Amino acid sequence: MKEYDFIAIGGGSGGFNAARVARGFSDNVAVIDGARQLGGLCILRGCMPSKTLIYSAEVLHLAQNARAFGLNIPSAKVDMPALHQRKLEIIKEFTDYRVESMTSGKYDLYRNQARFIGPNTIELDDGVQLRGKKFILATGSKIAKPPIPGLDDDGIWTSDDVLELDFLPESVIVLGGGVVACELAQFLNRVGSQVTQIQRSPHILKDQAPDVSEVVETAFRDEGVSLFTDTQLERIEKTDTGYSVTFKLQGESKTVFAQHLVNALGRYPATRGLGLDAAGVDLKPNGQIATNEHQQTSNPDIYAAGDCAGPYEIVHTAVLQGEYAARHAFGKPGPGPLNYDHMLDVVFTDPQVARVGLTEKALKERDIDFIAADYPFDDHGKSILMEAKYGFVRVFAEKPSGRILGAEIVSKDGGELIHALAVAVSNNLTAADLLKTHWYHPTLAEIISYPLEDIVDEL
Known part of the structure; x- marks a missing residue:
């Protein structure tokens, strides 16, 4: 039985970066990844x-709306095979680099699934057993299938299927209103599909402030997405021409039809089959x-990072968690632990939704003035001349200091714009501090100075 100083189970953002940092402290590091593709x-x-x-869909959208900019572009449409090929070529660059790093000889790479058979021992699916002084679990998440009648049909797409499309679907129903659902719904609509989106909560992007979500809802509807919110899904049925979805809306039953259906109703932590009981690893009520x-x-002796651990399923968070876990495992100094009060997240709809630090809800719950x-x-x-008039910037500052929260x-x-405020939140800067900066005119970013001025004036 071979023993390692550090074993990463999962070679994605959290696991690989943990192994990379660990390799700086030891030449006895293993990575275990049984996925079909690294x-x-x-x-x-x-x-x-x-x-x-x-991004390609955004370029297409601008071309199709060229007259708003005083331009005459007679025709603009998607070339799905070419779009798909460009995506494959770009992704290959990233994949090749990651694979090259993982197979460079710095790590012992096992292309297997693993399960714990003891607190410090794992067994691979080929029967090989390995012992580790320290482990990190970074197994990610999988697409969820809530108990909705008909959702288990094999022909229903997931986000994986949408990202592999090399043809233009005529019509699509997207179930869900989270980040993935919204990004894919707008993409499909912009490339030319007839899109219906059904969200169970009163708003899409339900973790955002309601008026933030409302801006995106308005944009979606203005672009032609048939968006239904505050619904109760009843059943899904396969039809001769595609799928039907029946749901309750304002107390009445409604049925919509489309050629294709996308399940974007969330993900769950990929922890099944890991033998966590044998390792003495506990789960949270949500399965993370x-x-x-x-x-x-x-x-x-066992760490965890990324989607399987939370509390946020965001790549840069998984990277930071993995890097910090590796340093902590070897007792090395460095940044950490993570301060989730400085959390940054972005939704890549158009308009984009970006947020950093504490929300208004969190500030009130903590009774912060x-x-x-x-x-x-x-x-x-700048936004007017760009025909980018949706949305707003909002800043929260502590009283009476003016510190950006x-x-x-x-x-x-x-x-892109949120990072100016992320720097402020992470470094305890005040509104007055930020106003010492030159905010160039005309830029989108200079709009941040307007609420800062209001805060300084009021304080």
């Missing part, structure tokens, strides 16, 4: 392919692996 969810079936397609601030599980100020993009020079931006390129 690379991890982000590279293969998540961030990179989806954002590649979304329970960890302390150091990413340690209830077995202190704060001031909020916002400013709309439809009254801002959080911010929300829903706008064109909001994911």
Whole structure:
């Protein structure tokens, strides 16, 4: 039985980066990844392919609306085979780099599934047993299938299927209103599919502030998405021409039809079959692996990071968690533990939704005295000339110090703009501190200075 100083189970963003950092402290590191293809969810079936397609759809959308910019572009349409091929070529660059890193000889790579048979021992699916001084679990998540009649039909698409499309579907129903559902619904609509989106909660992007979600809902409906919210899904049926979905809307039963159906109703932690009981690893009520601030599980020799652990299923968070876990496992200094009060997240719809730090809800729950100020993009020079008038920027500051505690931006390129405020949140800067900065005119970013000025004036 071979023993390692550090074993990463899962070679995605969390596991690979943990192994990479661990390799700096030991030459006795193993990575176990039994996936059909190396690379991890982000590279293969998540961030990179989806954002590649979304950006192409944005270019198409601008071309199709050229007259708003005083341009005459007679025709613009998608070439799905070419779009698919471009995505494959781009993803191959990322995948090749990751595979090259994992197979470089720095790590012992096992292309197997693993399960614990003891607190520090795992067995691979080929019968090989390995012992580790320290482990990290970074097994990610899988697509969920809620108990809705008809949802188990084999022909129903998932996000994986949408990202592999090389043809244009005539019509699609998207079930769900989370990040994945919204990004894919808008993508499909922009490339030319007739899209119906059905969300169970009162708003899409239910974790965002209601007025943030409402901006995206307005944009979707303006672009032609048939969006239904506050529904109760009843059943799904296969038809001669595709699928029907029946749901309750304002107390009445409604049925919609489409050629294809996408299940985007969420994901669940991929922890089944890991033998966590044998390892003494506890789960949270939601199925994620329970960890302390150091990413340690209830077995202190086993760490966890990424989607399987939470509390946020975001790639950069998984990377930071994995890196910190490896340093902690070897007793090495460095940044950490993670401060989730500085959390940053982005939704790549158009307008984008970006958020950093504490929300208004969290501030009120903690009884923090704060001031909020916002400013709309439809009254801002650069966004007006860009025909990017949806949304607003909102900043939360502590009273009486003016320290920036959080911010929300829903706008064109909001994911880029939010980083100015992320720097402020992470470094305890005040609104007055940020106003010392030169905010260049005309830029989208200068709009951030307007609520900052209101905060300083009021304080």
